[in-house]
Amino acid sequence: MSIVDVFAGLWSSSGLSQLFTADGWKNLIMIIVALVFLFLAIHPKFRFEPLLLVPIAFGILLANMPSTGLMADPAGLMDEAQMVEGAHWYNDGVLRLIYAGVKSSIFPCLIFLGIGAMTDFGPLLANPISLLLGAAAQLGIYVAFMIAISIGKITGGAVSFTAGEAAAIGIIGGADGPTAILTASKLAPQLLAPIALAAYSYMALIPLIQPPIMKLLTTKKEREVEMKQLREVSKVEKIIFPVVVFIIVALLIPDAASLVGFLMLGNLFKECGVTERLSETAQNSLTNIVTIMLGTTVGATANGQDFIQVKTILIVILGLVAFSFSTAGGVILGKLLYLITGGKINPLIGSAGVSAVPMAARVSQVEGRKYNPKNFLLMHAMGPNVAGVIGSAVAAGFMLLMFNH
Amino acid sequence: MEINAIALAANVYTPDTVLGISEALKVSITGVCVVMFELALIACFILLMAKIFKLANKNKKEEVKKPVEAPKPAGTPLAEGNSAGKLDLIDVDEPTAAVIMAIVSDQSGIPLNRLNFKSIKKLEDK
Numbered sequence: 001m002s003i004v005d006v007f008a009g010l011w012s013s014s015g016l017s018q019l020f021t022a023d024g025w026k027n028l029i030m031i032i033v034a035l036v037f038l039f040l041a042i043h044p045k046f047r048f049e050p051l052l053l054v055p056i057a058f059g060i061l062l063a064n065m066p067s068t069g070l071m072a073d074p075a076g077l078m079d080e081a082q083m084v085e086g087a088h089w090y091n092d093g094v095l096r097l098i099y100a101g102v103k104s105s106i107f108p109c110l111i112f113l114g115i116g117a118m119t120d121f122g123p124l125l126a127n128p129i130s131l132l133l134g135a136a137a138q139l140g141i142y143v144a145f146m147i148a149i150s151i152g153k154i155t156g157g158a159v160s161f162t163a164g165e166a167a168a169i170g171i172i173g174g175a176d177g178p179t180a181i182l183t184a185s186k187l188a189p190q191l192l193a194p195i196a197l198a199a200y201s202y203m204a205l206i207p208l209i210q211p212p213i214m215k216l217l218t219t220k221k222e223r224e225v226e227m228k229q230l231r232e233v234s235k236v237e238k239i240i241f242p243v244v245v246f247i248i249v250a251l252l253i254p255d256a257a258s259l260v261g262f263l264m265l266g267n268l269f270k271e272c273g274v275t276e277r278l279s280e281t282a283q284n285s286l287t288n289i290v291t292i293m294l295g296t297t298v299g300a301t302a303n304g305q306d307f308i309q310v311k312t313i314l315i316v317i318l319g320l321v322a323f324s325f326s327t328a329g330g331v332i333l334g335k336l337l338y339l340i341t342g343g344k345i346n347p348l349i350g351s352a353g354v355s356a357v358p359m360a361a362r363v364s365q366v367e368g369r370k371y372n373p374k375n376f377l378l379m380h381a382m383g384p385n386v387a388g389v390i391g392s393a394v395a396a397g398f399m400l401l402m403f404n405h
Numbered sequence: 406m407e408i409n410a411i412a413l414a415a416n417v418y419t420p421d422t423v424l425g426i427s428e429a430l431k432v433s434i435t436g437v438c439v440v441m442f443e444l445a446l447i448a449c450f451i452l453l454m455a456k457i458f459k460l461a462n463k464n465k466k467e468e469v470k471k472p473v474e475a476p477k478p479a480g481t482p483l484a485e486g487n488s489a490g491k492l493d494l495i496d497v498d499e500p501t502a503a504v505i506m507a508i509v510s511d512q513s514g515i516p517l518n519r520l521n522f523k524s525i526k527k528l529e530d531k
Contacts, residue, residue, distance in 0.1 A: 128451040135444040142433035149429040164420025166429070187420045234458055241454075245447055252443055387444060394443050398436050403418050 018066035026304030027064040034060035034299075049204040052177070052295050056200065059299020062095060070095040071300050078103060099297040102185055102192070107294040108178035109262040114287030115178075115389065116242070116266025117279045119357065123383040125237055126230035129345070130353075130380075132333060134387025137353025138395045139329025140173030144322035145399075151314065159310050164188050167399035169315055172199045173322025174392025175206070175354035179259060181298060183396045186404050193302035194312040198319035203356045209320070210327050210351050210363050217331045218347050222338055223371040225346040227380045235271070242267040249394060255404065256397020260390065326354045330384060352381035355388030493524035 011017050019028050037057035041050040063071050073096050075087030089097065101107040124130050145166045152160025161169065164187035171183040172195060180199040184192045202209065214223075242264035250257035269279040334350025348368050352360040364381035418424075424432070494502050502525045510517045 125451055125455070128448040128455075131444040131448040131451075132441070135441045138440050139437070142436050145436075146426070146429050146433050149424050150426055152423065153426060160423065162420060163418055163422040163424045163429075163432075166424070167420075231455075237454055237458060241451070244450060244454075248446060248450065249443065252446075253439070390447070391440055391444055395436060395440050398439050402432060402436075403420050403422070405419050 013067070015066040015068070023305055024066065026308045027066055028304070030060055030064040030302060030304035030307060033302075034058070034064065049200060051291060052200050053204070055292055055295025056197065056299035059095070059296040060302045061299075062296070063300035063303045069093045071099070071303065072096060095297055095300045098293050099300065101290075101293055102181060102297055103189070105182050105185065105258060107290050107297075108182040108185075109258050110286060110290045111178040111294065112259050112262040112393075113266040114282050114290070115357070116263040116268075117270045117282035118287075119263075119267055119270075119386050119389070120382070121238060121241055121267060121386055122233045123230060123379050124386050125233040125241060127380065127383045129337060130349075130383025131387045131390075132337070133330050133350045133353040133384035134355070134389075134391040135353075136333035137326045137330030137350065137355075137384065137388050138174060138391045140322035140324065140326030140354075141170040141392075141395050141399075143170075143325040144173050144318045145170035147321060148314075148318055159314065161311075161314075162188070164403045165191055167403050168195055169318050170322060171195075171392070171396050171399065172202065172315075172319040173326040173354075174388070174395055175199070175203055175323060175326065175356040175360065176389060176392040177203065178294075179355075179392045179396045181294070182259060183399060186400055190306065191311065191315065193298065193307055194315040195319075196298045197302065198316050202319055202323045203359065206323075206354075206356050206359045207363055207366075209323055210354075210360065211367055213324055213327045214331055214348055214351050214363075214367055217328060218335065220371060222335065222347050223368065224375070225338065225343055226372065226375055227344065227346055227349075227377065230379060235273070238271040239268070239273075242271070245390065249390070249397070253394055253397040253401060255400035256394050259393040259396065263389065263393065323354065327351045330354065330388075346375070346377055346380070349377055349381040349384055353384040353388045353391070355385065355392045357385050357389060358382065360388070361385040492522050493526075495524060496527035497525045 018024050034057045037053055037060065040046045040048045041053035041057060062068070070093040072093040073082075074084070075089060075091045076082035076084045077087070077089055077092055078096065078100075148161045148166035148169050149163070168180070168184040168188040168191060171180045174180065177196065177199050181192065181196050184195040188195070246257075246261055246264040249260045266279075266282050269275045269282055330350035330353035331347050332350070333353075334345060334347030337345040337350075338347050346368060348364045352364045354360050361378055361381035361384075365376070365378040368375040368377035492502070497505075505525055506517060506520070506522055509522075510520060513520075
């Protein structure tokens with residue numbers, strides 16, 4: 001064997017050469033996308049959701065390096081139909097093994113535990129009408145679901161989404177990353193990466209997406225409404241609430257029990273006053289650890305070979321439609337409540353019904369102050385905001401109940 | 406298919422089902438109703454809980470009601486020369502402290518003579 005043959009062999013087995021083979025360009029594009037995401041997450045001018053975008057972007061980078069096998073599944077452990085007899089789990093790529101936490105719903109549920117431990121349901125308890133706003137702001141889920149189903153008919157089947165795929169895409173409208181990931185991992189695992197990326201990207205862009213819709217749907221007079229101070233909520237109410245909400249939701253929609261259960265368990269840790277250490281861990285260490293693993297492995301599912309397709313572009317568009325209609329749903333119900341209550345409710349708090357906590361509530365506050373500097377809508381908007389978390393989990397549970405068989 | 410029978414529907418569809426538009430519409434309408442109903446139910450529970458607690462607190466207050474010295478009406482200024490307590494200023498000058506106290510009073514809607522400041526400390530920039 002000559003030295004030239006050795007170098008030729010080295011070249012042909014290198015990742016670099018594989019980037020320039022038939023479909024290698026797709027990985028190359030994803031590597032560029034990952035670098036752009038890293039830039040957007042780290043550069044001081046942008047800093048778009050860095051805690052999520054950095055692990056996601058690096059996950060994309062890891063998965064698109066040819067021949068590394070980080071997401072390889074030679075044992076076929078992730079798909080019963082492809083399972084290899086006598087195969088060992090440790091033959092799988094390291095990211096593929098961690099991804100089991102997404103596939104099995106462990107990570108989304110643990111993230112919900114952390115969210116529960118960080119959430120104060122006080123504003124919701126003080127103003128229960130917020131729950132209706134949180135429900136109305138799930139409208140985008142169903143609008144996007146309908147449009148996704150219609151695409152197959154419009155294109156004559158050239159591009160179509162199954163019921164499970166359409167449901168998973170619709171959940172982007174809930175503006176809740178873990179819920180979107182859980183639903184996609186159950187109903188459309190092949191679309192997990194674009195759905196998760198769309199959900200988190202739009203959550204980061206809420207301050208840009210929501211204000212024009214809020215302005216379009218409300219009058220100046222409505223935006224100027226000052227809401228009266230919320231009542232004080234007792235500690236006992238805050239302790240009873242998570243327990244009873246879990247019982248109600250789990251009995252009516254059992255498929256939502258995992259998400260709502262962990263959310264409420266985290267909240268009980270926070271409120272009961274005797275589990276401070278657990279609450280502290282759920283809020284910080286646990287959430288941080290899970291975020292690293294969830295973000296990296298979700299990013300790693302964005303392999304160029306599967307990711308670059310027409311469906312991905314459609315998912316990005318449908319995600320935006322879902323977000324916009326969810327915002328509109330909340331604001332429209334807010335307007336209705338403004339009329340019913342004789343002008344006591346500012347419709348701007350309706351947009352916070354999408355569950356991106358606390359970004360959406362912050363947008364309501366900022367927009368409200370633009371039109372009335374004396375307006376403090378933040379705590380009023382936190383009610384629909386946390387109601388949106390429950391609402392999107394219930395909506396996801398409904399979709400799972402309908403299609404997860 | 407009877408769309409109001411969710412349990413029945415749940416046995417009909419799989420993730421790979423290709424839905425017709427009318428079926429998708431029925432699923433969507435049912436979904437909206439389910440979310441609305443569930444959250445409205447929770448809202449009713451909160452209202453009920455708030456009523457019970459309000460009633461319980463009212464009864465409690467009546468039980469422990471004792472003749473006590475009438476509180477001073479809100480907004481009554483302190484008598485001249487009287488002090489509302491000691492205020493520690495740490496790395497803050499008096500005019501700044503006065504401005505901070507005025508802002509707190511304005512934003513909270515509580516008159517200055519009903520607020521009791523213990524200390525005002527300048528935090529280091531991080």
